[in-house]
Amino acid sequence: MKQRFSHRQLLENFRQHLLFQRRLADNTSAAYTADVETFLHFLAQQGNQNLNQINIEHIRQYLLQAHEKNISNRSNARRLASLRSFFHYLLAQNLVQQNPLEHIDAPKTGQSLPKALSRQEVEQLLVRPQVITPLSLRNHTMIHMLYATGLRVSELVHLPLKNCNFTNCHLRVLGKGSKERIIPFAATTGELIQEYIQKSRPALIKPPQCEQLFLSNRGRAMSRNRFWQILRDTAASAGIHKEISPHMLRHSFATHLLIGGADLRSVQMMLGHADIATTQIYTQIEGDRLKAVHRKFHPRG
Template sequence: MVKSQDIFVGKHAIHHKTIDLPAHLELFLQHLTVQRRLAHNTIEAYRSDLQLFISVIAEQHVTSCAAVDKKHIQLFFAHCHNKKHSARSSARRLAALRAFFAYLVAQGIITTNPLLELDSPKIGRNLPKALHLEEIDLLLTRPLLPTPINIRNWTMIHLLYATGVRVTELVSIPLKGCNLATCHLRILGKGNKERLVPFDAKTAACIREYMERARPAMVKNRTNTMLFLSNRGRAMTRNRFWQILRETARARGIKQDISPHMLRHSFATHLLSGGADLRSVQMMLGHADITTTQIYTHIDTDRLKSIHQRFHPRG
């Protein structure tokens, strides 16, 4: 029988005091994957930040969880500061450490959390950049030469702006995830959380044209269940679409360097500017916390000024 203070590493039950920080880190990452169901990229970010912490304090001959105290945490952040790491990186690492040591306390591995008295570093909040409507119109202009590749590119840009999905979500849409009858996408987002995102009739027409005229020329006699394909019939990659968007922007005379995330920001900003409620935009974007969506309420200052001038008695 496995004792209550024993834990599993692989198939073997080992007393928790006999395993070191790296082994507990692997157990923590398994917990995030299986219990919390966090996204792969999030898990890897935790892994990278916590492995850096473990490597730094190992130089002080600290290898067990119980041996870590407040001075080791401070030593780690002093190391990050000396390496000129950004405040944003430090804030992310502190969040990772908080989650890791809270997990160790919950599991009974340690009794005291060495991060309880530490404050998060203060960082500035970067407002997301949104494209002007004139730039959106340029991007969504129908290509003069309607080749299969041009139709595909045009459709993907249309759909990205119409739905505000993340670029990883865009290139991962399966055929069955796009419903042209009801005009909505079924998106599997961060943390394997599913959401429905609507799109407009014009975008539906673009997708239908792509399905009828472009996709068959790409898939040919092969089998692929993804909606958007490369010219070799394989699933589109996020890096390739990033290149396509930049090339399209340059060809349309847009001078600034744009990214897929800017179209996501533009989607949210333009919806809120048009009067959409914050909760609906949160659901469409797939934000777990509405405070993440609230950042978009600080962007449209020109519109707020015009409202103030129009309706305030001394405007």
């Protein structure tokens, strides 16, 4: 194939394909597109602009360069997943005649267990602020809600006010791949959210009005990075001296549900996992905890 590709247009077409055909989340589509852009930049440095001439050796050289830059196996595995999607797209569009990744296996990454907070640490984190201001009540409500529902941080900061049902105590969440799910919450969580809506949110609203439940001090939807900073500051003030992230609260939500006796299928539905195998990793955490208890307390442990 002698056609020369406009890489910029090709990347944009690929991103649109991921968003609207494969219905991947914005962040996933952006990450895949960025990975492909890195690969195309590598090809340009090698003087190769024709994607139909790419073979397995080009892929190996690309991975070798990544290894020399100390890029982890996990990152390389994601890069390969991005390139596989890209070349599947090119084949479907008849822009290439072969897939150079057909016989390349992903590097072994190992399975890292998600980190969760202990129940005591959660209790420390969720202590109500002594001084209630519009911002302190908002921050407290967001952190409480993240643990109470297991939302992804992107789902939390983009959640519309109208998606909170206080009659039936549930959230309607649009998750990855635009898949909708219903997440229940306790009455105490509902009371806290309504307190924020009545006492804090009106003080944060600025024209034009924003539909998101949680607002920044500028009246706009809060960024993920800003919430991460709020969570870190709150954890430090609560005496939690460890690296903490919004995703850790999601992990804590799932882990504590399973420890409490929740069934795996229900936890999968609340987390919005497409594959129950993703949820099963939490059972390993519980298994490890039980082994530790056995070793500590059993007379022949």
